[in-house]
Amino acid sequence: MPNDQDECCKVVFSATKSKCPACGAVGKSVSSFTVSLFLRDPRLYLHEESLPPGSYYMCETRSCPTVYFTDRGVQFSKTDIRVKVWQKEDDPKVPACYCFDNSVVTIQNEIIQTGGTDVISRIGAEVRAGNCRCEVTNPQGSCCLGNVTKAVKIAKENLSQPAPVVSSKKTNVSLSESTL
Numbered sequence: 567m568p569n570d571q572d573e574c575c576k577v578v579f580s581a582t583k584s585k586c587p588a589c590g591a592v593g594k595s596v597s598s599f600t601v602s603l604f605l606r607d608p609r610l611y612l613h614e615e616s617l618p619p620g621s622y623y624m625c626e627t628r629s630c631p632t633v634y635f636t637d638r639g640v641q642f643s644k645t646d647i648r649v650k651v652w653q654k655e656d657d658p659k660v661p662a663c664y665c666f667d668n669s670v671v672t673i674q675n676e677i678i679q680t681g682g683t684d685v686i687s688r689i690g691a692e693v694r695a696g697n698c699r700c701e702v703t704n705p706q707g708s709c710c711l712g713n714v715t716k717a718v719k720i721a722k723e724n725l726s727q728p729a730p731v732v733s734s735k736k737t738n739v740s741l742s743e744s745t746l
């Protein structure tokens with residue numbers, strides 16, 4: 567039997583098992599170690615060995631309350647998590663980058679103060695310097711740059727929206743009439 571194509575023992579990634587039980591979206595793989603760092607339950611917090619067994623995934627659907635789930639149907643929701651999760655919140659103060667606390671608000675402030683933002687290249691430099699600890703600071707357990715790119719886009723969109731103009735149409739002072 568040809569064994570050069572080890573099809574019989576190839577690990578087949580099952581999309582159905584990585585689908586969020588709550589919303590059906592395909593989740594992002596996350597380590598049980600990371601999960602254990604973000605759970606409120608004191609029996610599970612920092613106790614990776616006590617987590618329900620299975621492969622862990624994170625649901626990134628903003629409107630879905632489930633944050634972590636396993637291929638065996640276990641779910642942890644937003645209320646089970648110690649921090650606000652960027653993917654799940656509309657609050658612009660929630661960090662997109664947890665290592666250096668960059669959020670839509672901090673990026674907007676940077677753009678207002680300096681005319682632009684180099685947050686992506688700053689984080690890139692930190693990554694290259696080995697200072698990123700996304701595995702332990704970010705509930706998704708992986709690099710935040712995708713989120714930060716989205717946060718920059720949101721910040722720019724927010725700032726490009728026209729500021730509410732208080733229209734005062736009472737400027738037509740009828741000088742000509744009064745001086746007549």
Ligand SMILES: [Zn+2]
Binds near residue numbers: 588
């Ligand atoms: Zn979901």
